[in-house]
Amino acid sequence: MLGGTRGPVSAAALVVIALAACTSTPAATPVNDSTAPQAAKGFVDAWNDADYDVMSEYLSPGSALDGDDLQRLFDRLYDHGALKSIHVDLDAPAQETRTAVATAPYSIRYRSTATRRPVKLEGDLELHYSGEDDAWQVVWSRSLLFPGEPEARDFDIAATWLRRGSILDRHGRKLATGPVDGRRYPYGSTLGSTVGHIGPASKEDAATYGVSPGDLVGGSGIERGLQEALAGTPSTTLRLVDRKGDVVRRVGAKKGKPGRNVKTTLDIELQRVAQGAFGSTTGGVVVMDPHTGNLLAVVSSSPFDPNNYVGAEVHPFNRALDGRYPPGSSMKVVTASAAIDTGTVTPDTQLSGPAEFRGVHNFESGEFGQISFATALQHSVNTAFAQVALKLGAKKLSDYAERFGFNRVPEMPLEASESSFPYPETESDLMWGAIGQARVLATPLQMATVAATVANDGKRMEPRISYLDPPSGERIITKKTANTMTDLMVSVVVGGTGQAARLSGVDVAGKTGTAEVDVNGERKNHAWFICFAPAEDPDIAIAVVSEYGGIGGEVAAPIARQILSGGLLVVQSDEFHGIK
Numbered sequence: 001m002l003g004g005t006r007g008p009v010s011a012a013a014l015v016v017i018a019l020a021a022c023t024s025t026p027a028a029t030p031v032n033d034s035t036a037p038q039a040a041k042g043f044v045d046a047w048n049d050a051d052y053d054v055m056s057e058y059l060s061p062g063s064a065l066d067g068d069d070l071q072r073l074f075d076r077l078y079d080h081g082a083l084k085s086i087h088v089d090l091d092a093p094a095q096e097t098r099t100a101v102a103t104a105p106y107s108i109r110y111r112s113t114a115t116r117r118p119v120k121l122e123g124d125l126e127l128h129y130s131g132e133d134d135a136w137q138v139v140w141s142r143s144l145l146f147p148g149e150p151e152a153r154d155f156d157i158a159a160t161w162l163r164r165g166s167i168l169d170r171h172g173r174k175l176a177t178g179p180v181d182g183r184r185y186p187y188g189s190t191l192g193s194t195v196g197h198i199g200p201a202s203k204e205d206a207a208t209y210g211v212s213p214g215d216l217v218g219g220s221g222i223e224r225g226l227q228e229a230l231a232g233t234p235s236t237t238l239r240l241v242d243r244k245g246d247v248v249r250r251v252g253a254k255k256g257k258p259g260r261n262v263k264t265t266l267d268i269e270l271q272r273v274a275q276g277a278f279g280s281t282t283g284g285v286v287v288m289d290p291h292t293g294n295l296l297a298v299v300s301s302s303p304f305d306p307n308n309y310v311g312a313e314v315h316p317f318n319r320a321l322d323g324r325y326p327p328g329s330s331m332k333v334v335t336a337s338a339a340i341d342t343g344t345v346t347p348d349t350q351l352s353g354p355a356e357f358r359g360v361h362n363f364e365s366g367e368f369g370q371i372s373f374a375t376a377l378q379h380s381v382n383t384a385f386a387q388v389a390l391k392l393g394a395k396k397l398s399d400y401a402e403r404f405g406f407n408r409v410p411e412m413p414l415e416a417s418e419s420s421f422p423y424p425e426t427e428s429d430l431m432w433g434a435i436g437q438a439r440v441l442a443t444p445l446q447m448a449t450v451a452a453t454v455a456n457d458g459k460r461m462e463p464r465i466s467y468l469d470p471p472s473g474e475r476i477i478t479k480k481t482a483n484t485m486t487d488l489m490v491s492v493v494v495g496g497t498g499q500a501a502r503l504s505g506v507d508v509a510g511k512t513g514t515a516e517v518d519v520n521g522e523r524k525n526h527a528w529f530i531c532f533a534p535a536e537d538p539d540i541a542i543a544v545v546s547e548y549g550g551i552g553g554e555v556a557a558p559i560a561r562q563i564l565s566g567g568l569l570v571v572q573s574d575e576f577h578g579i580k
Helices: 036-048 052-057 067-081 203-209 221-225 227-231 268-278 328-341 373-378 382-392 394-403 427-434 444-455 479-495 552-576
Strands: 083-090 095-098 101-112 119-130 135-138 154-160 174-176 198-200 216-218 235-241 247-254 283-288 295-300 350-353 369-372 459-461 473-475 509-519 522-533 540-546
Touching: 036 052, 036 083, 036 101, 036 119, 036 135, 052 067, 067 083, 067 154, 119 247, 174 221, 203 227, 216 221, 216 227, 221 227, 268 283, 268 295, 268 552, 283 444, 283 552, 295 552, 328 373, 328 382, 328 394, 328 427, 328 444, 328 479, 328 509, 328 522, 328 552, 350 373, 350 382, 369 373, 373 382, 373 479, 382 394, 382 427, 394 427, 444 459, 444 479, 444 509, 444 522, 444 540, 479 509, 509 552, 522 552, 540 552
Parallel strands: none
Antiparallel strands: 083 101, 095 101, 101 119, 119 135, 154 235, 198 216, 235 247, 283 295, 283 540, 350 369, 459 473, 509 522, 522 540
């Protein structure tokens, strides 16, 4: 509001304030102030109060401006000048200079985000006496807003951006460097869709970042998520322009700050290992440090080389962060954790494993007879987990799913989709949801945090992409539950469905998932595997999904094994050299 303060607004393209085009509706009846000083003060007070209706009443009928016209005029002025406030002062009382004419010296102070100090303009307010209305009235002119500058019609801002910061991996290797119009990505499509690209600013971006639509800004990935840190702030000059947009006068300026180099949590060597293991598979991989939440590697199929898209309006789809898939039996880590943490079951609790239970069936109709809960997880017995889900109940299962990160967007600046666990309204939804089917959808990022939480003794760390943010997390299951789950997940790899992830000399804790989906009437499977290693002192946690890839233990588990094999060497070498 005029006379108060407003949040910073962006500098828009040059626009001439065409007062001559305003409506020809006659002005309201002037306020009957008996003296010129009273009229001048009343007009200025209304101006400072942003009371445009009262302000218009003081104008002579020839102005043809009403309150709505003034509102639009000042809104435009705020926008084009990136104004925070306007304040008007009468520098002396109005004095009659001749019959029925008076002048009052006044000044305007404009505060703008584009200037370091307020801009002060000075001039004279002209008033005429109307015998017909028996009132003093302010004579409107186009320069009333810019006293002392009769040719001025509008504000304009010239912005010069300084150096854009580089994006670095955790070793300091440059993943992106150079100015926006010549941005370079030394590793090309390796980490391409995660690092992101430079693109044109939309209208929404312009308002957010303080640029003009079409200016080059971070278009996707880290480039977009950390735009403000990387870009810094521009040096700005506030200018008065005439009707044609030509500069009349430079009235203020502010020095900007160059962008900052941003050190990310990513490791280009580990990324190469993960990307090489994933190969031509469709889907995604996330590798995390379970103790910090640091994203060490993010692999998405459909390679994206940002060097080829500088300035382009594209939206690369990062399957590792945004791809949402039914998690299948990898969800059983959440269900089992909830059941053990609440005391609903123990590893020794006896269950039945029929081929079918209340509409839930085992994969390939396997039948297991009487089994322990530990065996049910080891061999991923759906019907046994359906029984556990009924004992646990919808409320507790939903609560634990949300503790693990479902139903909320990750807090890191890198954009990632929300994984969803809809509240089970029916017995069927409860049983199928407990095994990662029904309407449950998860990203590889989400399932990596599930594995990482167990690996981190039950404390879930929020995913983190840059060292600008401190690690943050909270305990969601007890350490005892996490230790029990670790033992159960190790048994999955040693003698259960995840044996293809076994690694010589290293205990791997994991869980397979085979999510059934119908595609045009044909049954297909997403292959999942989540894991961490070494089980006794974890260095990395991994989630792998192969879109329509088949069976988790046969397709995703071997990929995870390859990533563990090379990734542990990278991480342990870094730890030896003191790199965290």
